[in-house]
Amino acid sequence: MxxxxxxxxxxxxxxxxxxxxxxxxxxxxxxxxxxxxxxxxxxxxxxxxxxxxxxxxxxxxxxxxxxxxxxxxxxxxxxxxxxxxxxxxxxxxxxxxxxxxxxxxxxxxxxxxxxxxxxxxxxxxxxxxxxxxxxxxxxxxxxxxxxxxxxxxxxxxxxxxxxxxxxxxxxxxxxxxxxxxxxxxxxxxxxxxxxxxxxxxxxxxxxxxxxxxxxxxxxxxxxxxxxxxxxxxxxxxxxxxxxxxxxxxxxxxxxxxxxxxxxxxxxxxxxxxxxxxNIRAEDIEPMITYGTNPGMGIGISGHVPELNEVAEKASFEKSLHYMGLQPGEVLKGHKVDYVFIGSCTNARIEDLRMVASFVKGKKKADNVEVWVVPGSKQVEKQAVEEGIDRIFEEAGFMLRQPGCSACLGMNEDKIPAGKYCISTSNRNFEGRQGPNARTMLASPLTAAAAAVTGVVTDVREMLQEQ
Known part of the structure; x- marks a missing residue:
């Protein structure tokens, strides 16, 4: 059988x-x-x-x-x-x-x-x-x-x-x-x-x-x-x-x-x-979340759904109120305060290499604080041996020590209330990254692009320029 x-x-x-x-x-x-x-x-x-x-x-x-x-x-x-x-x-x-x-x-x-x-x-x-x-x-x-x-x-x-x-x-x-x-x-x-x-x-x-x-x-x-x-x-x-x-x-x-x-x-x-x-890989573009659960995601070129496009209107409106967003709003160009690259989702050496390769020779935007948190002492060691730590330092990114960090508000790394954080972690629930913190989930590349520009950015445009 x-x-x-x-x-x-x-x-x-x-x-x-x-x-x-x-x-x-x-x-x-x-x-x-x-x-x-x-x-x-x-x-x-x-x-x-x-x-x-x-x-x-x-x-x-x-x-x-x-x-x-x-x-x-x-x-x-x-x-x-x-x-x-x-x-x-x-x-x-x-x-x-x-x-x-x-x-x-x-x-x-x-x-x-x-x-x-x-x-x-x-x-x-x-x-x-x-x-x-x-x-x-x-x-x-x-x-x-x-x-x-x-x-x-x-x-x-x-x-x-x-x-x-x-x-x-x-x-x-x-x-x-x-x-x-x-x-x-x-x-x-x-x-x-x-x-x-x-x-x-x-x-x-x-x-x-x-x-x-x-x-x-x-x-x-x-x-x-x-x-x-x-x-x-x-x-x-x-x-x-x-x-x-x-x-x-x-x-x-x-x-x-x-x-x-x-x-x-x-x-x-x-x-x-x-x-x-069955899903066609060609249909996928860089993604970002706009709401307070990971299912509330859109392609970077899209917009927040209109009210008539969603089934559960009350929870949708509550979520947008928490996030300070409007139905139909385009996220591209939205100001970002923090970028968190880490968590059990995206804190492996490949993730850090991907970000370092993208930001090499660039500087972070003045309005953004960037935390890069390796997933382990082994990853941290590799990052230092490969010179990734120096690339981050020159870009104005802070390479911290291993831990779950700003994935969840259970330690000292919390996002301040009302601030927007593009995060490579896995959850964007209310208060997940700290009381009243606003989380947008994205890939390490999309997070790196936001760190450099200071706003939600379509990384494909920057890759084309490179």
Whole structure:
């Protein structure tokens, strides 16, 4: 019988099927951080339970960490307590921690792939919705709640109902200036922020195959923003080339054996999905959001919808009021105050290289503050070794230290109230980047163009001039 990629991995990890209920699913890797783990560890202590398989748990500090002066004590009390609590719990339960100052510290969904911990065919969970990032390697990866974090720590298993399956095919050639972030923002704008609710999504097609692993991770990262349980892409030579030689990837004979299995991880030609969508790559232009959920996105040459073009008028008007925008307004040329390049969506070395290549020899606009936050100590190190830090410094961009930073208002990097920030992160909810901050999601290229011009800009025009 024909099987999807998801089916093949799921079936291999089911420990037990409960009749009329969920399945008990074995979890290969469990990533934890300082925000969603304290209550889980407390639950274990109260029940007198150890962590069942500590070697399969990887911890890092990312959400609450400052991105300046990481050698100093954390100023914000709650952040300091959470980071210290993670350290204490990892010591108590025998878990490897990549904390502040460790050469492997960084955003949880960036360090997994770059260290070779994330591998095809795995089941991966973390108490963080953007765990779907790891699906780019052909893994079943999804976010879980704190009570589920405790369940996995205690048993290395999880109760899960099998989701419906969707395949999104993106075929054709991408236009100049269009990158992976634009693909996923376009898809979400087409099917809405709830259009994939109840589904696990597989991305396929020639445009997806043409992407680097970094690009694929960006796509899978934002699957959750259209309501999906997770996203995944079948592994191929691009995947294997990225992984080979990484610290925790298999070596020698173990590599050969693993690669042989990984090559079986694809959806069979006649596999059936519950829903299938087809998208032409040529239809996608640089994207930007105008509202307060990631589905409220438009092509850079477009305009904010008119009132008669939307179904839910009340929430649409509320969103525009928060953003200080009008129906029918063109965003191109709109003033920008902050540019944030970072987050688990776009803080990999490829993202920083892309921005550096674009801004080399240019200066930021006087009215804009630009923060570039690498996703990990490894990315930061590469940026320095490649001279990217000097390009940013000359352009007036601030290269900070690794962390989730201004993706979410949970640390010191907040956008001031009423200010507009073009952000390469994944969410533009009200207050996401700080109380009353106004967020426009875009690709690293579109963000870089805004940093240089001071306004929302069609990067294609600047690329043509170059």
């Amino acid at each position: 024909a099987k999807t990629l998801f089916d093949k991995i799921w079936e291999k990890h089911v420990v037990k099927n409960i009749e009329g209920g969920p399945s008990v699913l074995y979890i290969d890797k469990h990533f934890i951080h300082e925000v969603t783990s304290p209550q889980a560890f407390k639950g274990l202590e109260q029940r007198g339970l150890p962590v069942f398989r500590p070697k399969q748990v990887v911890a890092t500090a990312d959400h609450n960490v400052p991105t300046l002066n990481q050698h100093l004590p954390i100023k914000e009390e709650l952040s300091r307590i959470q980071v210290q609590t993670l350290k204490d719990n990892c010591e108590k339960f025998g878990i490897e921690l990549y904390g502040l100052g460790h050469p492997f510290q960084g955003i949880v969904h960036i360090i997994g792939p770059e260290l070779g911990i994330t591998q095809p065919g795995m089941t991966i969970v973390c108490g963080d919705s953007h765990t779907s990032t790891h699906g780019a390697f052909g893994a079943i990866a999804f976010g879980i709640g704190t009570s589920e974090v405790e369940m996995v720590l205690a048993t290395q298993c999880l109760m899960q109902s099998k989701p419906k399956l969707m395949r999104i095919n993106v075929d054709g050639e991408l236009n100049k200036g269009v990158v992976s972030k634009d693909i996923i923002l376009y898809i979400i704008s087409q099917i809405s922020a709830s259009g994939a609710t109840g589904y696990f999504v597989e991305y396929a097609g020639s445009a997806i195959r043409s992407l680097s692993m970094e690009g694929r991770m960006t796509i899978c990262n934002m699957s959750i923003e259209m309501g999906a349980r997770g996203g995944m892409i079948a592994p191929d030579e691009t995947t294997f080339n990225y992984m080979q030689g990484r610290l925790f990837a298999p070596k020698g004979e173990e590599w050969d054996k693993a690669a042989e299995y990984w090559k079986t991880l694809y959806s069979d030609a006649d596999a059936v999905f519950d829903r299938e969508l």
